[in-house]
Amino acid sequence: MAVVMDPSSSAEDTPPKHWLDRIGIPRALAWGFLGVLVFMIGDGVEAGYLSPYLMDQGVSRERVALLFGVYGVTASVAAWCSGALSDLWGPRRVMLLGLGVWGVFQVVFLAFAVPTGGYWPLLVSYGLRGFGYPLFAYGFLVWVTAVTPRRRLGSAVGWFWFAFTGGLPTLGSLVASLAVPRIGAYGTLWLALGLVLAGGLIALLLVREPLGARRLAPAGERPVATLLGSLAIVWRNPRIGTGAVVRAINTAPQFGFLVFLPVFFTETLGFTLSEWLQLLSAMFATNIFFNLVFGVVGDRIGWQRTVAWCGGVGCAATTLLLYYGTRWGGDDYALAMVLVGLFGATLAGYVPLSALMPSLDPAHKGQAMSALNLGAGASAFLGPALVGVFLGPLGVQGVMWIFAGLYLASAVMTLFLRLPEPVAAGAPGYSSPPGPASRARNESPEA
Known part of the structure; x- marks a missing residue:
């Protein structure tokens, strides 16, 4: 398009x-x-x-x-x-x-x-x-x-x-x-x-x-078509569907971690419950700060690059560091604080996905955001489900590798989320500018 x-x-x-x-x-x-x-x-x-x-x-x-x-x-x-x-x-x-x-x-x-x-x-x-x-x-x-x-x-x-x-x-x-x-x-x-x-x-x-x-929505589009379009856009525009999958992977491990990391940190590594809660708070606090950082970084180096490298590759690395680093350090609180902070920081690398998705289909920004939010909702079930299936046979180490693999897969998928090329006025395929809600803003770091 x-x-x-x-x-x-x-x-x-x-x-x-x-x-x-x-x-x-x-x-x-x-x-x-x-x-x-x-x-x-x-x-x-x-x-x-x-x-x-x-x-x-x-x-x-x-x-x-x-x-x-x-x-x-x-x-x-x-x-x-x-x-x-x-x-x-x-x-x-x-x-x-x-x-x-x-x-x-x-x-x-x-x-x-x-x-x-x-x-x-x-x-x-x-x-x-x-x-x-x-x-x-x-x-x-x-x-x-x-x-x-x-x-x-x-x-x-x-x-x-x-x-x-x-x-x-x-x-x-x-x-x-x-x-x-x-x-x-x-x-x-x-x-x-x-x-x-x-x-x-x-x-x-x-x-x-x-x-x-x-x-x-564009003028003349009927309500039923608008509602159904929020699902149909997933396969009508494959890049939107791919982005929804990337969004599901984004926070699936985060929800999965809440199922088994409390036990891993307290019973295996030897932290107290209070220390684990402090570490969890540090993870979210770091994530909040880096939400701003990677929003700015995405505008500077490109949303797609930021999600792929800072989010996908970054989270794959910090997920494995979180496991192997804490196993090596045991109940070293300072080391654990650094490791959970690194994961929280790279998790924010996916923030530009919220800017990238609606820009993939500027005429249907709401539908694109629905697909993004659908992926967010799916992550709340995907993460715990993977833990439930694989924690028993593979243990914590195996689940961490599965999550790291998913993050790497999301980085590869992000490479396909290329923004459509702008068409200059008067060029073949140019049509009169649409209404304000569907205008495509073309100044992009991805271009």
Whole structure:
């Protein structure tokens, strides 16, 4: 598919004047990044203690696991729908829907399900609440990709992931650690609702950028075609399908690690549980910082190169270092801190994928982001499934090699994610510029 060169895109050559634009945050969306951060802090408050809290209320371990499993499924579906619905309704309405869903079902969960202790009310209210945060957060991500000049898109999505992961689980867990001793576990869940509402209102009331209020799909495309297109694009545009697979590989080992690394670090290597939790926090903290770094790096050396080398090859190397380095060092805390930090850093090498994917099909950015989010949701199941199948026969060492192999495979697949070549005005194949939502921004480090 040829990309039409929009004459207005020459504005990208103009150096950004405002300091927000210079650091990679689109000035028109600046309040949205803050809103996402506050929203995700509220969403992440429960991450570290909801499971034991529910078990203390008499819910069995198996039922808690099912509760979280249903939540994961609904969140994955919402992640996929966020892009398609943004194409259909515009990102602002999708974010409003996500905020409403989160708020309504959190109230039902806290005011009715938790006090009565009935499992079905817990399952239904908490499960349906899972639709909330992906619609809000990923709806804003689509908005970012729709309005940010391509030359600075890598930096912009880096700031998005900084806000997202800064809230969930990092600052959300910190808020919980301070609030639970003072107002109790139940009161902290109400505090989470207040934070989510505050973040949502910051983004929706203070961001005035007009494109987010309009549908992003091409004029005349029917709603059913838009929704089905968010799946069909995976095989209609093979590069989008390949990118979705790369996104699934990106965080599959991360979710898999949470299944077996706690036992490996505490029982095999000899770390205390407190030390392991500190190491895990360090991994995420490093990842947050490098989300920004690799967003900027992607804009400088190319999104594709950054994902392939810093993400794919980098994660393959640091995954093996994480295993063999800790086996050699045993319970050497300083060495382990360095190794988990290296993995967290290279994991951020995939950040430019959020800029690369919508640029592969500029006329259907929402559908491309749906495919990306579908890969993200699949990773939550892929990683633990691989651990469940291979940990027994192959052990920790074998699983680490499987994960390293997947990362190398993702690096090879990324080489096929070439951006379409721009077509100059007047050249064969040129057509009149499309509407703002589907314009292809052609100034790219990949060119």
